[in-house]
Amino acid sequence: MRYIITGLVLFISLNTFSQKKIRNIDTFYSAIKAITIKDTVQSDAVSQVIKAAPDIKANNWSNTVYNPYKEVKVSFPLQIKFDDSSYAAPVKRKKVVTSRYGWRRGRAHEGIDIDLITGDSLYSMFGGIVRMARYTSGHGRTVVVRHYNGLETVYAHLSKYGVKENDTVAKGQYLGKGGTSGNARGSHLHLVINYKGVPINPEYLFKFNEKNEIRNNELWVTKKWTQPVFHSSRRQSKITPLFTEAEAIASLQKKRSIYVVRPGDTLSRISRNNDVSVASICKVNRIRKTSVIKVGQKLFIEK
CATH class of the missing domain: 1.10.287 (Helix Hairpins)
Incomplete structure (x- = not known):
């Protein structure tokens, strides 16, 4: 100077x-x-x-590997902290969730899909550093932003990049344009929230409403919210945020009940009426989704 x-x-x-x-x-x-x-x-x-600001590039930083934490073991329950009470909306239009975190077509859907029109601008939910901005299998054009609280937000199926790898971005900063790249069925934003490579149900952490609310400044996450098999992509799971470690530990005690199959029941209907996924019912009862269930048969329902 x-x-x-x-x-x-x-x-x-x-x-x-x-x-x-x-x-x-x-x-x-x-x-x-x-x-x-x-x-x-x-x-x-x-x-x-x-x-x-912590040096978030110091460990497990890669511009080419989607999940650089494969050798890292994450312990549960884990705590996530936020400095703000709200996030920046990833899209400016009304956030319509067309597919949720959960089991979908026999596979894990590890994020949520938000409706958009190709060419809509996308924005970073929080400040951080762009770890990846490149084409990935399935996700197409993808931007991954690592944040200062340990989370990474993933924005997939872009039509155009607006940032480069290693760029520092602010909360609400432009990242690129939405689209249909990769295996997208129609234009949408596939939004994934990862913690050290573990995908967390985004709706457990955030309310996708007009206020862009974070459910709490401190949230405890159990394995239930990191395993799509326990959720259905067709509907939002019943969410009870855990604010303390004691609450998180207490929630680990699973409640198991017995359901008796009635006339006209299907696994899909049973899962819908009991707010559990078909995959969860199959896992607990050691059956397949194609298994024939009979009237009077007893099934374990675990929540």
């Missing part, structure tokens, strides 16, 4: 030499000194902010 100011002084001096003398040179240099001091104070403030 000093070199720039010195150059500025010389430039002004040379240009005014043949035209007009600088009458009050002391006043001029005082103004320059004030600018220098102000700039130094601002630089120090920025440096303090940078020092305060």
Whole structure:
């Protein structure tokens, strides 16, 4: 900065030499000194902010691997903290969730799908650093942003990138355009929330409403909210946020009940009426989704 100011002084001096003398040179240099001091104070403030932020690129950072945490074991329950009470909306239009986190067509759907029109702008939910901005199998054009609380948000099926890998982004910053790249069935945003490679049900952490609410500044996450097999992509699971570690530990005690099959029942109907996924019923009872169930048969329902 000093070199720039010195150059500025010389430039002004040379240009005014043949035209007009600088009458009050002391006043001029005082103004320059004030600018220098102000700039130094601002630089120090920025440096303090940078020092305060954790180095999120220090461990398991990769621009080419979607999940760089494959060798990391995550312990449950885990705690997620937020500095804000709201997130920045990833899309500006009304957030219509067309497919939820859960079991879908015999596979795990590890995020939620939000309706959009190809070309709609997408935005980062929180501040962070872009870890990936490239084409991935299934997801198509994908942007992954790592945040300072350990989460990563994934924005998939883009039609155009608006950021580069290793870019620092602010909350609400433009990331690119939505689209249908990859294995998308129609234009939508496939939004995934990962913690060290583990996909968390986004609707457990956030309310996808007009207020863009985070359910709490501190949330405890159990395995239930990281395993799509316990949820259905067709409907939102019943959500009871866990605010303390004690609540999280208490919730681990699963409640098992017995359901007696009635005339006209199917696994799909039973799952819908009991708010559990078909996959969960099959897993607990060691049956397949194609298994024939009979009237009077007893099935375990575990929540």
